[in-house]
Amino acid sequence: MQQSKQTYTVEEAKRKLEHYCAYQERCHQEVVQKLIQMRMIPEAIDVIVVHLLQHNFLNESRFAKQFASGKFKIKHWGKNRIAFELKKKDISKINIQEALNEIEEEEYLELFNAIAEKKAESIREQNVYKKKKKFADYFLYRGWESYLVYEKANELIK
CATH class of the missing domain: 1.10.10 (Arc Repressor Mutant, subunit A)
Structure with missing residues (x-):
C-alpha cells in the first residue's frame, strides 16, 4: 500500500x-x-x-520591504496596517521600520488623497456624520493614520 x-x-x-x-x-x-x-x-x-x-533565499529585511511596497501600491494599505501584518509574521521592529521608511512620504500622501477623493464621492449617504463615519472606517481598517483620515473627512465631507 x-x-x-x-x-x-x-x-x-x-x-x-x-x-x-x-x-x-x-x-x-x-x-x-x-x-x-x-x-x-x-x-x-x-x-x-x-x-x-x-544562501540568501531567505532575507527578513528584503521580505519586509517587498511586502510593504506591494501592500501599499496594490492593496492601498496605510503604514499602520502594513506594520500590523508584518508584526503578525514575526518580523523584527527594525525591519518593519526600515520597510515603512522605503515608502516615499510624498507618494504616500498623493495616493491617500487620490483614493480619499474617490471614496468620498462613492459614499451614497445623505447624513454628513454617517458619511464621515463610513469614510473613516474604510481608511482606518486599511491602516491609514487617524489624523490623516479625520482631517481629510472634514475637508471633503461637509
Missing part, C-alpha cells in the same frame, strides 16, 4: 524550499510552516532554515 503523505530527505526539502523562496519572497514563519507541512523534524527544519539564510 502506498503512503498518503510523501516524505522528504533534508536535501530534497532544501531544493524544494529554495524553489519556494525563489518564486516569491517569504518570511521565516512561512518557511517553517511549509517545512512542518512537509513533516520535517525540528532539527531538519533548523538545518534547512540556516541553509536558506546562508
